[in-house]
Amino acid sequence: MGKLTLFDKIWDSHVVKSIEGGPDVLYIDQQYIHEVTSPQAFNGLRARGIPVFRPGKTLATADHNIPTTDQDKPIRDQLSRNQVAALAENCKAFGIEYFGLNHQKNGIVHVIGPELGYTRPGMTIVCGDSHTSTHGAFGAIAFGIGTSEVEMVLATQCILQPKPKKMRITVNGSLRKGVTAKDVIMYIISQISTSGATGYFVEYAGPVISSLSMEGRMTICNMSIEMGARGGLIAPDEVTFRYFKELPSVPEGFDWNSMILNWKELKSDPDAGFDRELTFNGDLIKPMITFGTNPGMGIAIDDSIPVPEDVAGDDNASFRKALDYMGFVPGMKLIGHPVDYIFLGSCTNGRIEDLRAFARLVRGRKKSPNVTALIVPGSKAVERQAIEEGIDKILSNAGFELRQPGCSSCLAMNDDKIPAGKYAVSTSNRNFEGRQGPGARTLLASPLTAAAAAITGKITDPREFID
Amino acid sequence: MPKEKLNILESRCVPLPLENVDTDQIIPARFLSATSREGFGENLFRDWRYDKTGNLKPDFILNNPAYSGKILVAGKNFGSGSSREHAVWAVYDYGFRAVVSSFFADIFRNNALNNGLLPVIVPEKFLQDLLSMVQKNPETIVRIDVQNQTITVPASGQSHFFEINPYKKECLIKGLDDIDYLLGLKDLIASFESEKNR
Numbered sequence: 001m002g003k004l005t006l007f008d009k010i011w012d013s014h015v016v017k018s019i020e021g022g023p024d025v026l027y028i029d030q031q032y033i034h035e036v037t038s039p040q041a042f043n044g045l046r047a048r049g050i051p052v053f054r055p056g057k058t059l060a061t062a063d064h065n066i067p068t069t070d071q072d073k074p075i076r077d078q079l080s081r082n083q084v085a086a087l088a089e090n091c092k093a094f095g096i097e098y099f100g101l102n103h104q105k106n107g108i109v110h111v112i113g114p115e116l117g118y119t120r121p122g123m124t125i126v127c128g129d130s131h132t133s134t135h136g137a138f139g140a141i142a143f144g145i146g147t148s149e150v151e152m153v154l155a156t157q158c159i160l161q162p163k164p165k166k167m168r169i170t171v172n173g174s175l176r177k178g179v180t181a182k183d184v185i186m187y188i189i190s191q192i193s194t195s196g197a198t199g200y201f202v203e204y205a206g207p208v209i210s211s212l213s214m215e216g217r218m219t220i221c222n223m224s225i226e227m228g229a230r231g232g233l234i235a236p237d238e239v240t241f242r243y244f245k246e247l248p249s250v251p252e253g254f255d256w257n258s259m260i261l262n263w264k265e266l267k268s269d270p271d272a273g274f275d276r277e278l279t280f281n282g283d284l285i286k287p288m289i290t291f292g293t294n295p296g297m298g299i300a301i302d303d304s305i306p307v308p309e310d311v312a313g314d315d316n317a318s319f320r321k322a323l324d325y326m327g328f329v330p331g332m333k334l335i336g337h338p339v340d341y342i343f344l345g346s347c348t349n350g351r352i353e354d355l356r357a358f359a360r361l362v363r364g365r366k367k368s369p370n371v372t373a374l375i376v377p378g379s380k381a382v383e384r385q386a387i388e389e390g391i392d393k394i395l396s397n398a399g400f401e402l403r404q405p406g407c408s409s410c411l412a413m414n415d416d417k418i419p420a421g422k423y424a425v426s427t428s429n430r431n432f433e434g435r436q437g438p439g440a441r442t443l444l445a446s447p448l449t450a451a452a453a454a455i456t457g458k459i460t461d462p463r464e465f466i467d
Numbered sequence: 468m469p470k471e472k473l474n475i476l477e478s479r480c481v482p483l484p485l486e487n488v489d490t491d492q493i494i495p496a497r498f499l500s501a502t503s504r505e506g507f508g509e510n511l512f513r514d515w516r517y518d519k520t521g522n523l524k525p526d527f528i529l530n531n532p533a534y535s536g537k538i539l540v541a542g543k544n545f546g547s548g549s550s551r552e553h554a555v556w557a558v559y560d561y562g563f564r565a566v567v568s569s570f571f572a573d574i575f576r577n578n579a580l581n582n583g584l585l586p587v588i589v590p591e592k593f594l595q596d597l598l599s600m601v602q603k604n605p606e607t608i609v610r611i612d613v614q615n616q617t618i619t620v621p622a623s624g625q626s627h628f629f630e631i632n633p634y635k636k637e638c639l640i641k642g643l644d645d646i647d648y649l650l651g652l653k654d655l656i657a658s659f660e661s662e663k664n665r
């Protein structure tokens with residue numbers, strides 16, 4: 001038997017050439033692009049006077065910089081309008097498929113890639129957005145790249161990459177009630193810090209991971225980047241195969257059954273050599289929430305904020321700066337702290353399962369009057385399905401409104417900004433200073449925790465609402 | 468496009484003794500709407516540099532006239548967060564040619580090297596010594612030698628051999644670009660495709 005990891009198998013089969021003492025030339029099966037990190041890449045192609053090498057292997061969407069209301073009207077902000085228009089023009093000029101605003105297949109790049117069947121096991125996938133790691137949930141090597149690299153892929157369908165080291169994270173046991181995939185990944189990051197996996201590509205394994213739906217697995221892989229990892233992946237299994245069989249819309253000419261036969265080979269060998277192995281006990285994980293300004297600053301929702309003495313020595317200045325920014329003090333409990341905003345959405349938690357979880361909890365209850373809620377589906381397809389399932393009705397009966405798809409408050413490039421000093425419980429992936437608007441205070445959590453806070457207007461343990 | 472060549476860099480430094488400086492601090496998302504690569508330096512560390520009304524915050528290091536130079540010295544885990552290359556463009560456009568830290572986020576490091584910005588990884592002790600030296604004496608000079616992979620502080624005699632991928636090193640010294648290299652491999656790539664049925 002070999003000793004290869006799943007990562008090795010996919011990587012090695014995509015190496016066009018290894019440069020002596022340098023990076024590998026890695027072939028890319030699928031690239032996704034969006035309006036914010038692509039214009040300079042197209043400018044580069046124009047300056048060199050070269051075409052896109054394989055236009056059929058890139059797919060474009062507008063998501064980062066678009067409004068989430070009145071999408072049928074012209075975008076009001078001029079810079080945003082120009083950027084979206086530039087993408088449409090570039091796609092037309094270079095022959096790339098583009099799902100723009102109002103297109104029925106539009107949505108956040110990491111939501112539509114999987115749901116339209118473009119993301120498949122065994123592939124190499126890149127996008128100029130760090131959360132490209134999401135696609136690893138399907139057993140693909142997927143990672144975020146910079147704009148120069150977007151240009152490389154457009155020009156040659158290849159990228160120069162040193163091969164990362166390999167880590168396996170096994171989550172044993174089973175999850176307690178009220179604990180979601182989001183809590184699992186937030187727990188892992190809180191244990192190993194935002195640089196705990198830098199230089200590695202992570203494979204997730206173990207009973208807790210196997211028990212998750214594809215949506216949950218995408219949430220896990222999505223946040224791999226928040227612990228510094230280049231990406232994360234999960235070996236495809238029956239859950240993965242069923243996902244493809246049930247896809248409503250697939251690219252033409254695909255025969256899933258024969259593909260699935262090949263995909264069954266995609267797993268790490270029994271004695272595969274990982275550079276590092278970590279194991280966690282899923283039974284110990286509780287609903288998580290962040291209290292600081294990076295995703296590693298997370299605690300169980302009923303815990304207290306640590307005191308600086310308990311935090312790794314040299315990190316003290318950053319720790320205090322973070323608490324100051326958040327308006328918290330060491331040792332305090334977060335439960336009961338007032339909340340001003342709720343954001344349900346993003347490529348971390350903007351899929352149908354997340355809307356369902358939120359709706360289940362708020363059903364028959366009312367939104368707290370002091371809370372402003374932004375409920376943003378990850379794609380047009382998610383929006384349609386939410387309406388089909390009556391989730392929009394449940395939401396409106398409880399005082400919430402379903403917006404139109406986009407990245408929205410995840411990075412607040414559009415109008416969906418959290419005002420300075422306000423507290424937002426957010427299902428997105430980053431709580432950096434100013435991420436959701438200058439001065440905004442972000443508390444990352446699961447859709448259930450967001451729903452509980454939306455109802456009570458305070459940070460609340462979602463387990464109180466679940467029987 | 469050919470980049471500015473970088474081999475020997477001798478300069479004063481700007482100290483930023485904070486850890487986990489993420490890309491949202493380096494260049495906030497609301498400045499990402501541009502469609503060119505130029506001009507991002509103006510908004511480098513925007514929310515630390517300017518107050519809400521657009522006035523310079525005097526206590527932020529970039530606004531302290533005592534400090535200047537082409538080398539940014541920053542705390543551990545610099546550049547974490549998003550893949551936005553705009554962060555590197557902003558650091559470069561502001562005038563920095565190297566960033567010294569004990570740890571860099573992967574994507575930032577790749578992006579930096581693709582844009583002629585040199586990330587220099589030094590041990591934590593070296594970093595802390597350098598930070599306190601520069602904070603005490605803004606005129607401290609640091610010499611970075613790409614060919615020999617050394618970073619030296621002549622005043623203290625401290626020197627460190629830093630790692631850099633040999634391919635990337637050559638690109639930096641010669642001002643070469645990955646895309647030129649890849650374009651030269653097009654035939655190889657096409658035969659890879661037909662062989663592997665991709």
Ligand code: SF4
Nearest residue numbers: 131346347407410411
């Ligand atoms: S939702 Fe956030 S993390 Fe996801 S693609 Fe959009 S900006 Fe990036």
